[in-house]
Amino acid sequence: MNNYYRTILINLHRIIYYICKARLWMRHPERHSEKECYAVASEMVTKMNRSAGYTTIVSGEVNLPKEGGYLLYPNHQGKYDTLGIIVGHKSPCSIVMDEKKSHMILVAEFLWLVGGKRLKIDDLRQTLEVFKEMAKEIREKGRRFILFPEGGYKENNRNIVETFKAGSFKVAQMARCPIVPVALVDSYKVYNSPHKGPTTTYVYFLEPIFYDDYKGMKTREIAGIVENRIRQKIKEHTGSTSQTA
Numbered sequence: 001m002n003n004y005y006r007t008i009l010i011n012l013h014r015i016i017y018y019i020c021k022a023r024l025w026m027r028h029p030e031r032h033s034e035k036e037c038y039a040v041a042s043e044m045v046t047k048m049n050r051s052a053g054y055t056t057i058v059s060g061e062v063n064l065p066k067e068g069g070y071l072l073y074p075n076h077q078g079k080y081d082t083l084g085i086i087v088g089h090k091s092p093c094s095i096v097m098d099e100k101k102s103h104m105i106l107v108a109e110f111l112w113l114v115g116g117k118r119l120k121i122d123d124l125r126q127t128l129e130v131f132k133e134m135a136k137e138i139r140e141k142g143r144r145f146i147l148f149p150e151g152g153y154k155e156n157n158r159n160i161v162e163t164f165k166a167g168s169f170k171v172a173q174m175a176r177c178p179i180v181p182v183a184l185v186d187s188y189k190v191y192n193s194p195h196k197g198p199t200t201t202y203v204y205f206l207e208p209i210f211y212d213d214y215k216g217m218k219t220r221e222i223a224g225i226v227e228n229r230i231r232q233k234i235k236e237h238t239g240s241t242s243q244t245a
Helices: 003-010 012-027 034-052 081-088 107-113 124-141 166-175 219-238
Strands: 054-059 070-074 094-098 117-119 144-146 179-185 199-205
Touching: 003 012, 003 034, 012 034, 012 107, 034 054, 034 081, 034 107, 054 081, 070 081, 070 166, 081 179, 081 199, 094 107, 117 124, 124 144, 124 166, 166 219, 179 219, 199 219
Parallel strands: 054 199, 070 144, 070 179, 094 117, 094 144
Antiparallel strands: 179 199
16 A cells, blocks of 8 residues: 555544535635634644654745745645645645646645645636736735646656746746745655655755846746756755756
């Protein structure tokens, strides 16, 4: 039995509890603040990780801007990536995910709890509208979002970083907000590799790139800077010399 199904089996009672709780809260969203909803999502992740033996070591929290909204741009390794980031991100942050995958049981409830956005990857018009919504919420409400610039991920990733898609940085330009590169190491081992049993993953929040530092740049230039910083951090961690796509 792989880790994914093992985790579900071990936590079946918790999954039922949190699904029911989220659905009850969804009936009266006005009664529950963003912080309260995020706390439930974070609690769920923490308890399920602990029961399954997953440990995430987080570094660089000091690099997260103290005020205002921002965008977190991590490399993408698998299903655990967002969960690992939330372990280390104590204040509310949200996610953007593929609309096709967002309606699965538990995923839909989790997405609601963190105030996530659904993205129709093949619909450029809808993508632009979502980006506009995100930019407005970042500017006016100080919201924080996780956006994966690689798009998808490959099974058994082995800490390899794929080329970042420049278009994902359009929302940062629209919001004029800080960009926080996030380096994920060994995240793929949890749910997207043959590895079984207890696992340790790593999350590195790197120094933010402020709007004044990237204004006037093209999105592909911004993507290159963020990608290279993440590659370098993973290389430092793993001691690898083969961090090419």
